[in-house]
Amino acid sequence: MFSSFSIEKIFSLLKYDQNDPLIFSTSLFLILFFVFLVFYNLLGKNKNARIFLLIVFSFYFYYKSAGVYFLVPIASAVVNFYIGKWISANEKFLYKRLLLFLALVVNIALLGYFKYTNFILQIIGDISGGQVTPLAIFLPIGISFYTFKALNYIFDIYYDTLKPSASLRDFSLYIFFFPNILMGPIDRAADFLPQIEREPFISKEDIGRAVFLISLGLIKKVVIADYIGLNFVDRIFDFPLRYTGVENLLAVYGYILQIYCDFSGYTDMAIGVALLTGFKLMDNFNYPFKATSIADFWRRWHISLSKWLLDYLFKPVQISSRGLKIFGNVLALVVTFFVCGLWHGAGWNFILWGVFHGTLMSISLFFKKPKERLYKFLKIHDTKFLKFLQTVITFHLVAVSFLIFRSHEMQNVTDTLSQIFNFFHAEVFVQFAEKLPLILGLITVGYFFHFMPASLGQRIQKIITSMPLPAKVLFLVIVIWLAAQFKSADIQPFIYFQF
Amino acid sequence: MISPELKKVILSELDLDDFDLQDTTIAPEVPGWDSLNHVNIILAVEKFFNVKFKSYEVLRLKNVGDLQTLVNSKTGK
Numbered sequence: 001m002f003s004s005f006s007i008e009k010i011f012s013l014l015k016y017d018q019n020d021p022l023i024f025s026t027s028l029f030l031i032l033f034f035v036f037l038v039f040y041n042l043l044g045k046n047k048n049a050r051i052f053l054l055i056v057f058s059f060y061f062y063y064k065s066a067g068v069y070f071l072v073p074i075a076s077a078v079v080n081f082y083i084g085k086w087i088s089a090n091e092k093f094l095y096k097r098l099l100l101f102l103a104l105v106v107n108i109a110l111l112g113y114f115k116y117t118n119f120i121l122q123i124i125g126d127i128s129g130g131q132v133t134p135l136a137i138f139l140p141i142g143i144s145f146y147t148f149k150a151l152n153y154i155f156d157i158y159y160d161t162l163k164p165s166a167s168l169r170d171f172s173l174y175i176f177f178f179p180n181i182l183m184g185p186i187d188r189a190a191d192f193l194p195q196i197e198r199e200p201f202i203s204k205e206d207i208g209r210a211v212f213l214i215s216l217g218l219i220k221k222v223v224i225a226d227y228i229g230l231n232f233v234d235r236i237f238d239f240p241l242r243y244t245g246v247e248n249l250l251a252v253y254g255y256i257l258q259i260y261c262d263f264s265g266y267t268d269m270a271i272g273v274a275l276l277t278g279f280k281l282m283d284n285f286n287y288p289f290k291a292t293s294i295a296d297f298w299r300r301w302h303i304s305l306s307k308w309l310l311d312y313l314f315k316p317v318q319i320s321s322r323g324l325k326i327f328g329n330v331l332a333l334v335v336t337f338f339v340c341g342l343w344h345g346a347g348w349n350f351i352l353w354g355v356f357h358g359t360l361m362s363i364s365l366f367f368k369k370p371k372e373r374l375y376k377f378l379k380i381h382d383t384k385f386l387k388f389l390q391t392v393i394t395f396h397l398v399a400v401s402f403l404i405f406r407s408h409e410m411q412n413v414t415d416t417l418s419q420i421f422n423f424f425h426a427e428v429f430v431q432f433a434e435k436l437p438l439i440l441g442l443i444t445v446g447y448f449f450h451f452m453p454a455s456l457g458q459r460i461q462k463i464i465t466s467m468p469l470p471a472k473v474l475f476l477v478i479v480i481w482l483a484a485q486f487k488s489a490d491i492q493p494f495i496y497f498q499f
Numbered sequence: 500m501i502s503p504e505l506k507k508v509i510l511s512e513l514d515l516d517d518f519d520l521q522d523t524t525i526a527p528e529v530p531g532w533d534s535l536n537h538v539n540i541i542l543a544v545e546k547f548f549n550v551k552f553k554s555y556e557v558l559r560l561k562n563v564g565d566l567q568t569l570v571n572s573k574t575g576k
Contacts, residue, residue: 093555159559295535310534320554321540329535365535 014064021065021141024214024269025221025487030480031055037276044200051196054173054277061178062142069140072110077168077175077228079106080150084164084171096158103154111147114139119346124418142182144343146175148308153189155312162190170196179274181267185284192279200278208465211472213272215464215479216457220265222483224446229258232439237406240415245424245434248416250443256402257446260288263302263445289398289450293392294360297398305343309336330362337361344405353405360397501567509563512536514545522564548574557566 013028022029036057043049077254083103087096118134125132153174156162167172176191177179211442236243236251243251264285274281284304291297298306314336321328334355341354364371375381400417407413433440464472501520510518515551528530532540541557544550550573560561560566 054531159555161559295533314534315537315558316554318534318538319541319557325542328538348560 016067058176058178210275217269220261227260245420
């Protein structure tokens with residue numbers, strides 16, 4: 001009886017559960033990944049068996065989060081593999097173009113159906129003034145990521161800068177690769193496909209970097225993002241008018257740190273996990289809050305997406321509208337950031353967030369030369385003071401943009417801003433620090449390490465690399481234990497400050 | 500090999516006195532050659548050599564050497 005009960009329990013734990021995706025910060029993933037790594041290393045010499053295991057594990061990983069919808073990325077892999085082959089095989093440019101168009105239609109239709117159907121229906125309902133019942137459409141997790149991965153493969157073949165993959169198996173692994181299928185990085189086929197053919201070589205530095213990134217990612221995701229999100233940010237943003245400006249401001253600072261730690265923490269873990277399987281993925285974040293302009297921010301934030309949008313959307317629009325001179329750039333910026341917003345989600349808040357960034361960058365295009373002249377006139381050109389000022393201004397513009405990003409109703413944005421500007425009550429900060437020291441501590445530590453020189457991270461990585469393997473494992477176990485403490489901690493009581 | 504004419508057009512568009520442009524040089528390595536300025540360089544090259552590039556031809560350029568090859572193909576060199 002006992003054994004059948006246990007087997008049933010294990011089975012139910014392992015099967016698809018929409019509310020329990022197999023993300024890296026779960027203990028189930030860590031256990032399964034450890035078992036996978038043991039077999040993966042045992043098969044090290046047998047390339048076909050190794051790739052087979054990697055594909056099977058990746059299929060399972062996706063199935064666990066999406067159930068029967070694991071057929072969607074399979075369909076995406078098959079369709080894009082063959083269209084890629086046909087584009088390359090065709091000599092006539094017109095046919096290549098038509099096939100590119102076909103690939104775009106298929107991929108956008110797939111993404112559009114699952115992600116945007118209800119949003120479009122809602123818009124139609126709003127315009128016609130009628131009631132439109134949303135359809136019960138399941139959103140296959142990660143669809144925006146793997147659709148964009150498939151498309152960069154197609155574009156590169158179209159531009160004749162990449163030879164199509166000769167193997168459907170290899171291309172499927174590129175689409176399905178479990179470390180980056182759910183949340184990126186949106187790796188380039190040109191970088192990933194050659195790695196499948198190579199013997200996996202995991203150097204001492206790679207293991208050190210992997211341990212560093214997985215630990216850093218866990219701390220960012222579980223200790224900082226999840227904790228301050230659940231225990232602080234959500235509560236303020238649910239009812240901004242109940243709190244003073246100082247709390248609202250701290251919630252805004254907390255939220256952008258939360259979203260950064262959540263997303264970059266997850267991709268740190270993805271890059272670390274991939275390294276342990278012998279694959280190098282592209283970097284996705286580079287201290288984004290150190291940016292000195294919005295353009296600089298996009299060179300540091302979600303780099304794999306911003307580079308994708310730059311290469312396959314911004315540049316084509318920019319080059320084909322170059323006759324419009326500076327307005328060609330404006331058009332390309334607005335189109336790119338509109339799509340960037342829409343890519344993040346089917347909602348006006350995401351579109352507004354994107355357009356806000358596009359507008360800021362367009363405005364800065366017109367002020368580029370006057371700004372330079374002003375800096376020279378004030379003799380602050382190339383000074384640390386100017387850099388500091390630019391960083392502070394950029395950070396706050398980004399903060400406002402993410403306030404829009406988070407709010408499904410504009411009322412929340414105006415409520416938060418009006419509390420900050422009209423009901424600040426700086427003295428409440430002391431009470432806040434006394435009542436919620438851990439929240440304040442985590443926000444402070446998060447920003448402190450973010451603004452430290454990048455060399456600090458490299459130094460820690462070197463120290464981990466120099467440790468013997470058992471010490472590395474012990475280090476990772478301690479970090480996992482620490483993360484588990486934060487994960488299992490009760491929701492912190494939240495004190496509503498009365499004034 | 501980058502021709503002196505192409506080098507001159509690029510450097511003058513970027514307000515640079517000198518920069519060692521090689522075939523393998525890529526845009527981010529050159530001060531000021533960012534994604535927004537890229538279009539101005541392409542326009543300046545088209546104007547100087549009196550040629551017209553197709554969007555497809557520009558989008559597949561990987562480095563300055565590719566740009567030189569494209570210019571040569573258009574000017575019949």
